Amino acid sequence: MKLIFLGPPGAGKGTQAAVISKRFGIAHISTGDILRENVSKKTDLGIQAQKYMEAGQLVPDDVIVAMVESRLQEKDCQEGFILDGFPRTVVQAEALDKLLEKLDIELDGIIYFDVPDEVVVKRLSGRRICKSCGAIYNIHSQPPKKDGVCDLCGGELYQRSDDEESVVMNRLKVYKELTAPLISYYEKSDKFIKVDASRDSSVVVEAIVEAVRK
Ligand code: AMP
Numbered sequence: 001m002k003l004i005f006l007g008p009p010g011a012g013k014g015t016q017a018a019v020i021s022k023r024f025g026i027a028h029i030s031t032g033d034i035l036r037e038n039v040s041k042k043t044d045l046g047i048q049a050q051k052y053m054e055a056g057q058l059v060p061d062d063v064i065v066a067m068v069e070s071r072l073q074e075k076d077c078q079e080g081f082i083l084d085g086f087p088r089t090v091v092q093a094e095a096l097d098k099l100l101e102k103l104d105i106e107l108d109g110i111i112y113f114d115v116p117d118e119v120v121v122k123r124l125s126g127r128r129i130c131k132s133c134g135a136i137y138n139i140h141s142q143p144p145k146k147d148g149v150c151d152l153c154g155g156e157l158y159q160r161s162d163d164e165e166s167v168v169m170n171r172l173k174v175y176k177e178l179t180a181p182l183i184s185y186y187e188k189s190d191k192f193i194k195v196d197a198s199r200d201s202s203v204v205v206e207a208i209v210e211a212v213r214k
Contacts, residue, residue: 001026001080001212002105004087006182007113008175009168010124011197012204015136016113017084019205026080029071031064031088056162056170058088058178065095072103080108088179093186109212110186113197113204117172124168128157142201 001024005013014030021028035053038046045067049059058064068086071077087093100107126140128148132155137144144150148157162171186192193211197204 002107004083004110006110008120009171010120011113011115012201013084013113015201016205017082021082027076028082030084031086056167061089061091069099090181090185093182107191110192111208112194114194115197119198121168124163125165127163128159130155131158
């Protein structure tokens with residue numbers, strides 16, 4: 001199963017990708033996660049990316065495309081993968097088309113997570129993540145049993161600095177300007193699948209799996 005997850009920040013792409021990749025034993029490629037790991041390890045890539053990420057801006061296309069090109073060639077991608085948060089610009093989508101052709105990879109689906117702005121803002125500002133295992137909670141809709149503590153591993157929960165409200169508004173603006181045009185880029189493909197992502201997370205997962213099966 002080879003999929004692209006497309007949609008605004010906070011649409012639930014990461015949450016659904018984690019569930020589906022585990023269920024089908026395929027790689028979950030989140031460009032945001034790869035960048036955050038590089039930022040925390042203070043690699044050259046991380047140092048270069050950090051200023052963009054903190055401002056809610058996109059990291060330059062060439063940096064991201066090179067990162068994805070090398071990631072797609074890792075062994076765990078052979079069974080399949082989910083691209084979560086990539087492509088995010090038309091330039092990236094064109095580069096991905098070329099890359100897939102070069103690597104002889106055919107996509108099975110482009111899943112578009114359709115969700116209204118107000119849901120996105122509430123989801124992002126309420127999102128909390130476990131420092132140890134990466135589990136995702138939401139203080140409004142899916143709170144942990146104990147405030148600030150992960151139900152699964154007891155780890156400490158934190159809020160991403162770019163989930164603070166002022167940065168969230170900027171990320172949405174950037175999404176509308178640069179990423180939303182990808183809907184028309186992919187819409188004509190018979191692999192384009194639009195999913196109502198404002199529903200409960202477990203319903204959305206099944207809708208995606210069913211649509212891809214069909
Ligand atoms: P995410 O976790 O997908 O919301 O990504 C967090 C941040 O990482 C974004 O706000 C961007 O600064 C950067 N980022 C992630 N993926 C990309 C991408 N495909 N292109 C450019 N920047 C990206």
